[in-house]
């Protein structure tokens with residue numbers, strides 16, 4: 373038979389399961405489901421035309437030209453938004469196996485309809501990095517946005533940040549406090565970067581680990597003859613994550629700009645965030661699904677191939693950190709869940725067979741996040757269904773300033789929707805996943821709840837366990853600066869300035 377032009381031969385699923393996605397101009401009616409937004413849930417129909425939600429209300433009547441999906445007894449929720457992914461990422465001497473087609477196809481099969489990936493500058497150049505990622509994303513089959521890493525500092529970078537925000541639709545910049553000799557920056561750059569972010573209304577993000585101390589810890593392990601994956605955990609303990617988180621928080625407070633801490637993996641980091649938030653500081657904490665449901669014991673597995681799969685940074689921590697992060701998510705200390713999907717297969721992980729420092733860092737999650745968060749947080753009773761929507765979609769849209777276009781089932785929002793059956797079940801296996809990875813760190817995990825239908829931009833892309841995706845159908849979503857996190861910042865600045873001025877004035881008038 374004719375090869376299916378809409379399937380990528382390299383992708384890890386049967387080509388016969390792919391098809392042509394239904395046209396974006398088709399009309400859809402989702403009938404009788406419980407529509408869930410972050411604030412409210414109600415039984416209603418959802419009517420979609422040309423990729424946009426047109427109406428949300430009970431008993432919508434339509435003509436014969438409309439595709440009707442029955443959602444009785446099921447939840448109709450905004451598609452997931454993953455705030456943290458690395459597709460087609462060149463890192464540690466290799467490149468992730470998932471690109472902007474296979475990674476997104478996997479995401480859609482798991483109910484995620486938008487993700488935000490990290491553009492890495494080329495030799496420090498933001499413009500060159502942006503252009504490189506524009507090429508990588510040509511094959512996209514779902515909507516995506518960009519954060520951008522800042523890896524060096526000079527006048528050109530400062531001007532390029534302005535260009536990225538004002539013209540290219542980027543409203544967040546990531547600073548790596550780890551990966552010494554590669555992506556890592558120092559406190560001097562962190563301060564300059566924070567100040568620039570603030571002037572642009574962009575969100576500063578940090579990978580918070582003390583990179584100098586990690587480097588020292590790694591040397592120690594090698595000197596002790598500890599070369600296996602357990603050395604990864606031993607060389608970068610939670611205290612180094614806590615220290616860097618605290619430092620970034622204090623520097624952000626000094627500049628008075630909002631801060632986003634990516635992949636919060638430890639109690640140590642989480643408690644720093646809790647403390648700062650209690651004092652009124654605007655700090656967002658993002659746990660990732662691997663940190664919420666896995667523990668460090670995998671890194672001690674006697675089989676290198678198995679253990680190496682779990683190497684990511686900061687490391688997956690000892691049992692107890694996972695539960696504490698779940699608790700922090702349920703009580704509002706942490707605000708949204710990402711994945712840090714960064715897929716390296718067994719051959720790539722084997723680069724570090726004799727030295728854990730050479731194991732490419734990263735685990736999967738883009739396809740599994742929605743199911744695992746449901747099972748871990750909702751099925752266990754820790755959060756409500758509306759909270760689930762907030763944690764997996766709405767809060768991300770708000771933080772990155774694309775709400776309510778994204779993250780909501782409202783008239784006028786993009787038709788990025790999932791139909792979720794709370795009475796069905798899921799099971800994760802590398803055999804059935806859609807990533808190009810040859811293994812899955814969540815292998816064998818099963819639970820209740822299943823994404824039965826994914827609609828992205830008005831197209832049914834996942835139904836009856838079949839993907840219908842086409843390269844080139846995903847859109848770049850520009851994200852404007854000055855999200856709600858910036859509301860009132862200037863008033864706090866003014867109060868701070870007058871608090872500095874007052875004692876100076878008093879001293880002057882007393883003299």
Ligand SMILES: NC(=O)NCCC(=O)O
Pocket residue numbers: 458579635683684685686712714733734735
């Ligand atoms: N996290 C990880 O191990 N790999 C991806 C790069 C990063 O986010 O630090």
Ligand SMILES: [Zn+2]
Pocket residue numbers: 579634635685686
């Ligand atoms: Zn990171």
Ligand SMILES: [Zn+2]
Pocket residue numbers: 456457458712714
């Ligand atoms: Zn990452």
